[in-house]
Amino acid sequence: MHLKRQKDGYSFDIVPLKYKTIHNRVGITIESSCFNAVKDATNNPHIATFLKKAFRDQVDFKKLQKGDFVAIEYEQKSIDGIPWETPTINAAYIKRGKKEYFALRESEDSYKFWTNSQTTSSEIVSAPEYISFANPVSHVRITSEFTYKRWHPILKRYRPHLGIDFGGRTGTPIHAVASGKVKFAGWIRGYGRVVKIDHGYGLVSLYAHQSKILVKKGAYVKKGEVIGKIGSTGRSTGPHLHLGIYKRGKAVNPHQFLNRRVKVKSSVVSKKVVVNSESLKKELPKEAQIEYNKLLIAGSKNIYRWKEYSSKVKIVIKESKKDGKRVKIRDEKGDA
Ligand SMILES: [Zn+2]
Numbered sequence: 001m002h003l004k005r006q007k008d009g010y011s012f013d014i015v016p017l018k019y020k021t022i023h024n025r026v027g028i029t030i031e032s033s034c035f036n037a038v039k040d041a042t043n044n045p046h047i048a049t050f051l052k053k054a055f056r057d058q059v060d061f062k063k064l065q066k067g068d069f070v071a072i073e074y075e076q077k078s079i080d081g082i083p084w085e086t087p088t089i090n091a092a093y094i095k096r097g098k099k100e101y102f103a104l105r106e107s108e109d110s111y112k113f114w115t116n117s118q119t120t121s122s123e124i125v126s127a128p129e130y131i132s133f134a135n136p137v138s139h140v141r142i143t144s145e146f147t148y149k150r151w152h153p154i155l156k157r158y159r160p161h162l163g164i165d166f167g168g169r170t171g172t173p174i175h176a177v178a179s180g181k182v183k184f185a186g187w188i189r190g191y192g193r194v195v196k197i198d199h200g201y202g203l204v205s206l207y208a209h210q211s212k213i214l215v216k217k218g219a220y221v222k223k224g225e226v227i228g229k230i231g232s233t234g235r236s237t238g239p240h241l242h243l244g245i246y247k248r249g250k251a252v253n254p255h256q257f258l259n260r261r262v263k264v265k266s267s268v269v270s271k272k273v274v275v276n277s278e279s280l281k282k283e284l285p286k287e288a289q290i291e292y293n294k295l296l297i298a299g300s301k302n303i304y305r306w307k308e309y310s311s312k313v314k315i316v317i318k319e320s321k322k323d324g325k326r327v328k329i330r331d332e333k334g335d336a
Contacts, residue, residue: 022075024076025074030065030069034048034068034070035052035061047087047089051089054103065096070093071092071295073295091104091292102288102292104287129263129265130263131203131261134177136241137166137173137174142165145161145164148162154235163245164258166243170232171230174230175224176224180203190235192210193208193210193228202247205244208234210229211233212228212231214226
């Protein structure tokens with residue numbers, strides 16, 4: 001992109017960028033460290049890291065010995081020879097002694113695994129995702145815990161308290177417990193001035209009784225960002241923050257989240273299937289068998305490189321003005 005200064009601002013030229021997608025198949029006979037061997041053969045640390053993670057429940061990489069082999073089929077986009085985005089592994093094969101392990105990519109981030117061990121299991125594994133949560137106030141003083149039965153001083157009866165109360169002076173900043181999108185900012189009877197933040201994965205945090213709200217509905221906030229100030233609006237006996245955390249609409253104890261890194265997407269989905277076959281190959285669906293055979297060929301030769309081909313793709317960088325801000329739009333076209 002070229003930037004030109006003009007008397008009333010800047011103008012942009014649109015220059016299409018071209019990237020190549022390189023498909024590679026690499027077979028490696030292990031000499032010492034599998035991780036390093038893969039890194040050296042692919043010249044890409046992402047692949048070794050991915051492989052280690054993906055197979056972690058099946059294969060202990062430290063136990064791979066001289067003579068074991070690994071074969072990987074992957075694709076890597078690059079612009080002017082510089083890798084662009086992380087590579088995608090389409091299939092991988094590991095042979096450790098007599099045991100064989102095979103992984104085939106099924107969708108965006110899920111893989112199907114097979115082994116030829118006696119109790120072969122079939123699992124769909126997707127990369128786990130985490131959200132880390134922080135405290136909503138810098139000086140933590142809890143005045144009321146999450147409970148299904150609490151004596152309510154104003155209503156004078158037992159009621160569930162589906163959140164945690166943090167004591168604090170009026171005006172004390174309230175911080176978002178995790179990044180997300182403001183889904184509500186306004187008044188709710190009983191809660192007074194309230195902000196609700198949607199963190200995705202069905203998780204919502206709620207901040208009640210605020211004296212002042214500092215964010216607007218629809219805004220994106222980062223973890224720790226100040227979203228409002230402690231107050232005593234709504235049904236409240238004194239200034240405090242009521243923090244609620246909801247999982248798919250159901251109130252959960254915020255202690256399960258605060259100051260924790262919470263897995264929001266599980267690493268293993270789908271059931272375990274036990275099969276009795278000795279032969280891995282026979283267990284594989286047809287498309288997987290083809291991949292498996294290709295990987296076997298790759299794995300039978302020490303660092304065998306499969307063909308490379310490229311697809312030329314135009315990436316047009318467009319500039320547009322939105323709310324006075326320049327927004328870049330990446331437009332990808334013409335994938336082969
Ligand atoms: Zn409360």
